[in-house]
Amino acid sequence: MSVTNLSSPRQEPSSQLATATPDPNWLRRGVSEIFPDQPDSSNPEENLEKLLKMTNRPLRIKFGIDPTGAEIHLGHSIPVRKLRAFQDAGHKAVLLIGDFTARIGDPTGRSEVRRQLSAAEVAENAKNYLDQVRPILDFAPDKLEVRYNSEWLSKLDLTKILELLSTMTVGQMLAKEGFAERYEKENPIYIHEFLYPLVQGYDSVALEADVELGGTDQKFNIAVGRDLQRHFGQKPQFGVLLPILIGTDGNQKMSKSLGNQVGLLEEPLLMYSKLEKTPDHLLKDYFELLTNLPLDGLPETPRDRQKLLALEVVSQYHGKEAAQNAQKAAMSLVQGNTADTSAVPEFSLSQIKFPAKLFYIVSASGLCPTSSEARRQVQGGAVKLDGDRLNQVDLIFNSPDELDGKVLQVGKNKFVKLVNGNG
Amino acid sequence: MSVTNLSSPRQEPSSQLATATPDPNWLRRGVSEIFPDQPDSSNPEENLEKLLKMTNRPLRIKFGIDPTGAEIHLGHSIPVRKLRAFQDAGHKAVLLIGDFTARIGDPTGRSEVRRQLSAAEVAENAKNYLDQVRPILDFAPDKLEVRYNSEWLSKLDLTKILELLSTMTVGQMLAKEGFAERYEKENPIYIHEFLYPLVQGYDSVALEADVELGGTDQKFNIAVGRDLQRHFGQKPQFGVLLPILIGTDGNQKMSKSLGNQVGLLEEPLLMYSKLEKTPDHLLKDYFELLTNLPLDGLPETPRDRQKLLALEVVSQYHGKEAAQNAQKAAMSLVQGNTADTSAVPEFSLSQIKFPAKLFYIVSASGLCPTSSEARRQVQGGAVKLDGDRLNQVDLIFNSPDELDGKVLQVGKNKFVKLVNGNG
Numbered sequence A, B: 001m002s003v004t005n006l007s008s009p010r011q012e013p014s015s016q017l018a019t020a021t022p023d024p025n026w027l028r029r030g031v032s033e034i035f036p037d038q039p040d041s042s043n044p045e046e047n048l049e050k051l052l053k054m055t056n057r058p059l060r061i062k063f064g065i066d067p068t069g070a071e072i073h074l075g076h077s078i079p080v081r082k083l084r085a086f087q088d089a090g091h092k093a094v095l096l097i098g099d100f101t102a103r104i105g106d107p108t109g110r111s112e113v114r115r116q117l118s119a120a121e122v123a124e125n126a127k128n129y130l131d132q133v134r135p136i137l138d139f140a141p142d143k144l145e146v147r148y149n150s151e152w153l154s155k156l157d158l159t160k161i162l163e164l165l166s167t168m169t170v171g172q173m174l175a176k177e178g179f180a181e182r183y184e185k186e187n188p189i190y191i192h193e194f195l196y197p198l199v200q201g202y203d204s205v206a207l208e209a210d211v212e213l214g215g216t217d218q219k220f221n222i223a224v225g226r227d228l229q230r231h232f233g234q235k236p237q238f239g240v241l242l243p244i245l246i247g248t249d250g251n252q253k254m255s256k257s258l259g260n261q262v263g264l265l266e267e268p269l270l271m272y273s274k275l276e277k278t279p280d281h282l283l284k285d286y287f288e289l290l291t292n293l294p295l296d297g298l299p300e301t302p303r304d305r306q307k308l309l310a311l312e313v314v315s316q317y318h319g320k321e322a323a324q325n326a327q328k329a330a331m332s333l334v335q336g337n338t339a340d341t342s343a344v345p346e347f348s349l350s351q352i353k354f355p356a357k358l359f360y361i362v363s364a365s366g367l368c369p370t371s372s373e374a375r376r377q378v379q380g381g382a383v384k385l386d387g388d389r390l391n392q393v394d395l396i397f398n399s400p401d402e403l404d405g406k407v408l409q410v411g412k413n414k415f416v417k418l419v420n421g422n423g
Helices: A048-054 A074-088 A099-104 A119-133 A158-165 A170-174 A179-184 A191-207 A216-231 A268-275 A280-290 A302-318 A320-334 A358-364 A371-379 B048-054 B074-088 B099-104 B119-133 B158-165 B170-174 B179-184 B191-207 B216-231 B268-275 B280-290 B302-318 B320-334 B358-364 B371-379
Strands: A033-035 A060-065 A092-097 A144-148 A211-215 A238-242 A346-348 A383-385 A407-410 A414-419 B033-035 B060-065 B092-097 B144-148 B211-215 B238-242 B346-348 B383-385 B407-410 B414-419
Touching: A033 A216, A048 A238, A060 A074, A060 A191, A074 A092, A074 A211, A074 A238, A074 A280, A092 A119, A092 A191, A099 A119, A099 A191, A099 B158, A119 A144, A158 A191, A158 B099, A158 B158, A158 B191, A170 A179, A170 A191, A170 B170, A170 B191, A191 A216, A191 B158, A191 B170, A191 B191, A211 A216, A216 A238, A268 A302, A268 A320, A268 A414, A280 A302, A302 A320, A358 A371, A358 A407, B033 B216, B048 B238, B060 B074, B060 B191, B074 B092, B074 B211, B074 B238, B074 B280, B092 B119, B092 B191, B099 B119, B099 B191, B119 B144, B158 B191, B170 B179, B170 B191, B191 B216, B211 B216, B216 B238, B268 B302, B268 B320, B268 B414, B280 B302, B302 B320, B358 B371, B358 B407
Parallel strands: A060 A092, A060 A211, A092 A144, A211 A238, A346 A414, B060 B092, B060 B211, B092 B144, B211 B238, B346 B414
Antiparallel strands: A033 A238, A383 A407, A407 A414, B033 B238, B383 B407, B407 B414
């Protein structure tokens, strides 16, 4: 199956993945668990490293996504980067779009996660997803297969579904993390929820997956896939589990709702500014999970490691030149010097009706999500114009000319360059 | 949907059901439970009696059978008789053949109950079933609809099945009798078992049933049908639960494996002989469940009640004349008089190679299921020929002429008349 040819609106990045010398330990780098895994066993069937050495065909590496339309951040990139590592080692990435269940949603209407999507929404979300992971994956047709599970799930009948359900007991299913606690607390578990792990497992059968990638929370589902493959006479897949990334706050799982995320679509300067402040204790994980750089050759000082990390990750998504410009701009801005603003995203003042108050401009430019947040930031002294702090919420600008070409800044890492035109 | 026109090989019985004056209490006669049932409620929606009075259309009365090919006995006849009572009150019997699940069997292969059947076996079993219940039901096309659930179940897809499953929680399903004990004892419950009650319930949706009949063990499944009908915007069916019949031993549920059954296909004399020995404490139940006779006009002595019961039930399945002949023959035989053998089933001696030993003839004639059982019966003194006890297992008969026209008897109620020819 071929992939929709998506034009990339961004500068083609020169990803480290494509150019770095392969890490001989690429398979286990940043991996939480590979299962089954018996390195001492003489049975090559149970050891993925041996299989990789012995095989004379490209393995099929499954990674499934829910086409929910979410913006992807560096946390999401981890399994996708591992998928790329398999591609670079000669194997085939099989990207599974879970369109069938997305189109059903949750029949009870209770789940936020399983919102019902139209076929058009699914297609749009899948396209957006592929756009976002384009800098990570190798999109050559022999390296990537994109599949939609409606292809086989829409054909399942009652006979087959009874067969799927008959491969597991209620006790086994209730032992699954999540179900166990809910059952214990007498929170209702609807029976159709038991079908989802089996359906995900059946995807592995349909795709004839050799390996499935997923977060550590996917172990149960990937193991169900193994059981079903065995049931249908296939060799069971290996599971490769990747860790959950801690966000830039250094404490919690990276998540948009916590505001500690770095989105793959963020502008180079914003991305750079966030990453160059990566907390010290996260640096090793970030290098291991987000770059291919050798971990034993990193700079000595934490500051230099932060800068290298930021430069490296921005390069992956925006190319080396944009990353270097972002680094220069960030250094200037931190020093209060706004002379080099070439890497700063622009905001067109034509969208604002003058005269306009400062807090309104801060909000309208997208630096703050709401007007009230913009007021707070101005009052708190976090807003600067070309490096000068402005703390009068109701400061009035009469004409765009007063702002043209200046850099408006909130806090340490949010910037826009105001331009008088359709910038 | 019309019914296959099945020729009845037996004499057409003059069933009491068709001729008796309708019992004004026919609905509740012999019923364990009707649900929902709020006789005091002013809400006619919740009361079947009121619905029956108010309706201006025939109600659709569902009764489902598994086409397992089992021989039907009087215990099985109870819901079928209730179905006939609904027919006589102007309603439509909807006989559901569960062919779909019978053709699947149990995917785990663990269940004896859900043996996998071929389409031909299902058709044959359904025909045999209909043959056996022919004396009970009114087979007029406007009175009886025979349906096969493959009609709708073969069209169910994953979307619909997820919807069915989503109508119930795991906790609700585990509360079902049978599941609860097994879960408690940590005996495995396979997840597909959760689908069967929902599939049976969905049959009620597909059939738009107003009432479902079943044994008392069917309450949960019938209630699931109500929930699903409500879910799909239909008025939920009423459940009419019928008791389990105690067998002729007076102790245990009637069952072929316990040998305490009276089969609907049994010869008049055998049926009569069993029923005229119905234990005293069962007589009231038998009259209530197996006849339409008014319960307040029964004979005074137990012996007379036994004889009336036997005569009445045999009449239903074999007609009045055959029943009267059976009564006469039974009385003669009990008195050791084998003169009147017109009602005794015949066995052709042409099937036996002479010379032949007694135990072999007893077994070959069908009076005992195995040769070893025949030996035991002869040795135990239970075998008579024309009233004379024979207890030599190896007694040899040299020619069929020695036996022609004689009655061979095992115990008190198994007889055959041996005939020299293709009787």
